[in-house]
Amino acid sequence: MIIGVPKEIMKDEKRVAVTPDTVKKFVNDGATILVQRGCGLGANFMDDEYRQAGATIIDDVAEIYKQSDVILKVKEPIFNVEKNMHEIDMMNRGQYLISFLHPANSYNHEMVRKMATNGIIGLTLDGIPRISRAQRMDALTSMSTCAGYKGMIMAADTLSKFVPQLFTAVGMLKPANVMVIGSGVAGLQAIATAKRLGAVVYAADIRPEACEQAKSLGAKVIDCGVPAEIAVGKGGYANRLPEKWIIKERESLRDTIVKMDIVFLSALIPGKVAPIIVTEDMVKEMSPGSVIVDVSIDQGGNCEITSPGEVVTKHSVSIQGIKNIPGQLPTTSTWMFANNVYHIINYLTKDGSIVLDMNDEIVASTIVTDGEKILHQGTKEAMGIA
Known part of the structure; x- marks a missing residue:
């Protein structure tokens, strides 16, 4: 051969x-x-x-x-x-x-x-399915580990303020607020990295088990409002939600998303197009200088206005759609x-x-x-x- x-x-x-x-x-x-x-x-x-x-x-x-x-x-x-x-x-x-x-x-x-x-x-x-005999072949998990770490570092580098809380001679600087949507391998690594950087970290996932893993790393979990029997599919992966439940998820997360300094997007459905969770209207409500890192862009992206392969500023928010973050x-x-x-x-x-x-x-x-x-x-x- x-x-x-x-x-x-x-x-x-x-x-x-x-x-x-x-x-x-x-x-x-x-x-x-x-x-x-x-x-x-x-x-x-x-x-x-x-x-x-x-x-x-x-x-x-x-x-x-x-x-x-x-x-x-x-x-x-x-x-x-x-x-x-x-x-x-x-x-x-x-x-x-x-x-x-x-x-x-x-x-x-x-x-x-x-x-x-x-x-x-x-x-x-x-x-590659996430089953025991395929673990050594699971390149997606390997690359997701890299993407979670490096993606959060990229977000922190772009953010125009400190990530950790600091006490200075002129007063206290509050820590950055970070939201991680999708608590799979990349999301959990992003949560851990954001916590190490000193951010206040929030997380969301439609799967209860993934939420528990996020909570174990110190994230504050936001309920997506989706019943587990609808959210969880074969092998513990996320299901593709009917439109009414995607709308419910967006509504449940909206108030938190618009207050964040960094939003890290990694919600994926194996073999299918990624769900749109962050709409353009949400981006418009975010504070100027906020950062979105959309690591799900290879499967279409979780943000409605992410530009594939590019870093762009829209509505005064930096939206990073780099397709090969592990390549960094x-x-x-x-x-x-x-x-x-x-x-x-x-x-x-x-x-x-x-x-x-x-x-x-x-x-x-x-x-x-x-x-x-x-x-x-x-x-x-x-x-x-x-």
């Missing part, structure tokens, strides 16, 4: 899909690894380290796509300006692509269609991601080749395209495909 690793070309993306350590593991398992020259520099992994681990360094990314059976990427394929063509168009029919594809998000729908048309077999890492911690996030990917490949490989068992929960949750058609249920729903 030949595994190809191109350099990531998304703006400001410094991560890479393999480390020298995982290259060595792949080579020991019998695989051939092709990595693009300089692919690991942003994460401080040098070409010589990859070469010493057994990888072949390739200058032309087109050759990597041409020669490989499997392509490993961190982020979804995009248009390659240098080659004047989309990364998908450099791939071969029947080739495997393993990456964070975020296929349910509307801005990736054309890319997903192109994958199906071009015969690509795509597996999305944001679909490239060394650590690459190490975590690369190990997750190694375990996925190891799990799927039989006798030196990838074999997909569609009855396997892990495969069924991650498969996006099978080389002919779109299979991912959340994507089909978002596209309106029966």
Whole structure:
């Protein structure tokens, strides 16, 4: 099996899909690894380290796509300006692509269609189920840990005031108020980071268990007003709420949101478009200089007016829609991601080749395209495909 690793070309993306350590593991398992020259520099992994681990360094990314059976990427394929063509168009029919594809998000729908048309077999890492046998493959949890920490640091850096309470010669400065919506892995890490920075922290989640975890970290929990039997789905994940309950959730959180200095948004529904919780009207009511960090932007965002991939100021509020916050911690996030990917490949490989068992929960949750058609249920729903 030949595994190809191109350099990531998304703006400001410094991560890479393999480390020298995982290259060595792949080579020991019998695989051939092709990595693009300089692919690991942003994460401080040098070409010589990859070469010493057994990888072949390739200058032309087109050759990597041409020669490989499997392509490993961190982020979804995009248009390659240098080659004047989309990364998908450099791939071969029947080739495997393993990456964070975020296929349910509307801005990736054309890319997903192109994958199906071009015969690509795509597996999305944001679909890995949170079950015990998939823990080592759970790249979403790994990256969410990074996003929760770094996202809160970014918010604090943007905020135009101190985060902790301070007593000065001219008087006391009150601590910043922080609201974390979505107390999953990213949200809990954001809560812990905000508490360490000295903020007064509030949290909200439609799942009672997630609220208890937020409370255990010192957050003041705001009731979303959604019954547990409606809120909690399979595996303890959040359900997609009917519109009347989403409206109820917004109404329950509104008064708290508009008083916050920082609002951290991380409410996600596995494989589906993220729910809109913060409306433009709410943003208009927030104090000038407030900050929103929308880490759910890869699945559409929790704020109605977040700009994907950008940091913008709207209604005097800084709204951060950076799509690759874990990429701001490239060394650590690459190490975590690369190990997750190694375990996925190891799990799927039989006798030196990838074999997909569609009855396997892990495969069924991650498969996006099978080389002919779109299979991912959340994507089909978002596209309106029966």
